Amino acid sequence: MTVLSNRVLEMEESVTLAAGARAKALKAEGRDILSLTLGEPDFVTPKNIQDKAIEAITNGSASFYTVASGLPELKAAINTYMENFYGYSVAPNQVVAATGAKFILYAFFASVINPGDEVIIPTPYWVSYADQIKMNEGVPVFVKATEENHFKVTAQQLEEARTDKTKVVLLNSPSNPTGMIYEAEELEAIGNWAVEHDILILADDIYGRLVYNGAKFTPISSLSESIRKQTIVVNGVAKAYAMTGWRVGFAVGNPEIIGAMSKIIGQTTSNLTTVAQYAAIEAFTGPQDTVETMRQAFEERLNTIYPLLNEVPGFEVVKPQGAFYLFPNVTKAMEMKGYTDVTAFTTAILEEVGVALVTGAGFGAPENVRLSYATDLDTLKEAVRRLHVFMEK
Known part of the structure; x- marks a missing residue:
């Protein structure tokens, strides 16, 4: 056996x-x-964030379960973050938090992929994308981003890879491992292509605050209402706030998908560690x-x-x-x-x-x-x- x-x-x-x-x-x-x-x-981790976590421990707030998708106060803090750095607001039913952005990605794939559904991934790509898709019986479809094009794919390349089974296109900008950033015009072309063909956009924005030498990070979800409705944004506190060990990730987007992700979380990890939620609230709303x-x-x-x-x-x-x-x-x-x-x-x-x-x-x-x-x-x-x-x- x-x-x-x-x-x-x-x-x-x-x-x-x-x-x-x-x-x-x-x-x-x-x-x-x-x-x-x-x-x-x-x-x-910055001291103000540490102090809020310690306060939550000492006053007893961190001792108990929360709702699986995250504290209402955390969802409000994520909305503040979105207003400040994305330029738009999100409702509580458009937000879910979980144990790290990696698990948020898994919950997304588990929520939307049926056997045989295809997810387009530009290469080079972060190592866990493909295996998470396979774990959920999906099919990763790789599109090569060349060094000549600064490790970025075009809407034309995506169109050549599209089939009637294509359900999601994955974008990671700034990229792990290349560090390259898509310009607004490039994102707009990809976003409009996805809208035209009713393909979901998974935007992994975890490095969005870490850009250099005058470069600008443009969230694809900020470009238009139609693109935003097609996009699930994944982000978290690990990289920008030096909080890798706290394991706090979140997603915002379509309430139906967010609700499904919350259901996955409820049947797997349950709520993100409560003390980490209070730390994340301070990260998102405190001094930057x-x-x-x-x-x-x-x-x-x-x-x-x-x-x-x-x-x-x-x-x-x-x-x-x-x-x-x-x-x-x-x-x-x-x-x-x-x-x-x-x-x-x-x-x-x-x-x-x-x-x-x-x-x-x-x-x-x-x-x-x-x-x-x-x-x-x-x-x-x-x-x-x-x-x-x-x-x-």
């Missing part, structure tokens, strides 16, 4: 979590490892200066490390506009070192010079590697120095 389900047997392990775990294991053995794997700010402080730090790291990485033999990098990743093409580097597989290449870098990167294979980009610059400049500079050493051996 086969004990495990086909669903699990067919599922890929998250390459980002696997790379992070391998780096931690080697560190535990006493190895000198510089890990640039996980998308996690190296800042601690710490977000800008972190954004400026990431911008400085990007501008410092990007030219240095471009000098590593065989590494070719398109400068990102947002998020906190660099995604160099290492085709020439692999040729120089005699590798044909990017995962083997990243493993060799880890074992030989102690720099942990993430293979691009899990992002649908077997010519690339991903490194996070969400760590201090000294670590980043030393990591690049070691990459030079590796390539020049």
Whole structure:
């Protein structure tokens, strides 16, 4: 008897979590490892947010269940966030909160996908999209975003991929792993295409506050009423507020879909941890200066490390506009070192010079590697120095 389900047997392990775990294991053995794997700010959660969480614990508010979709006060805070950064309001029945944006994505797919439904995913893509779709018996359809077009797809490419089974198109801007941002005109063309063909837009906006060097993040849901009605926005506190460990994600959009997601949450995790909800309320409604402080730090790291990485033999990098990743093409580097597989290449870098990167294979980009610059400049500079050493051996 086969004990495990086909669903699990067919599922890929998250390459980002696997790379992070391998780096931690080697560190535990006493190895000198510089890990640039996980998308996690190296800042601690701002004190005003910590204080609100502590207050909720001490006054007893955090001790009890809430409704599965989130506290009314949290939904009101998310509405404030939407008004401030998206330019429009949302009603309580258009908002759901859950244990991280990752689970919000899963709840969305579980709510809208029937067996055989197709979801268009531009590549490179965040590692969990495809497997979450497969777990819900959907079919991921990949459309390649080329480096020549700054890792962005066009409405024409999406049209070429569309079939009568296409139900969702997924957009992640700024992108993980490329850091590229869609311009308003590009989004408008994609949004109007989706409206014309009655295709849902899943907008993963988790990095929307982290943009650099004058770049602008445009939410696709803000472009028109018709596009907004077609769009489910996914966001959270993890990246902009340095709250990865709090696991707070949310979605806003069509009340019917939001209601279905709430039902999924009610039968799986139940409510998001109550104390984290009170922390998120403060994040969304409290002072926003710490977000800008972190954004400026990431911008400085990007501008410092990007030219240095471009000098590593065989590494070719398109400068990102947002998020906190660099995604160099290492085709020439692999040729120089005699590798044909990017995962083997990243493993060799880890074992030989102690720099942990993430293979691009899990992002649908077997010519690339991903490194996070969400760590201090000294670590980043030393990591690049070691990459030079590796390539020049």
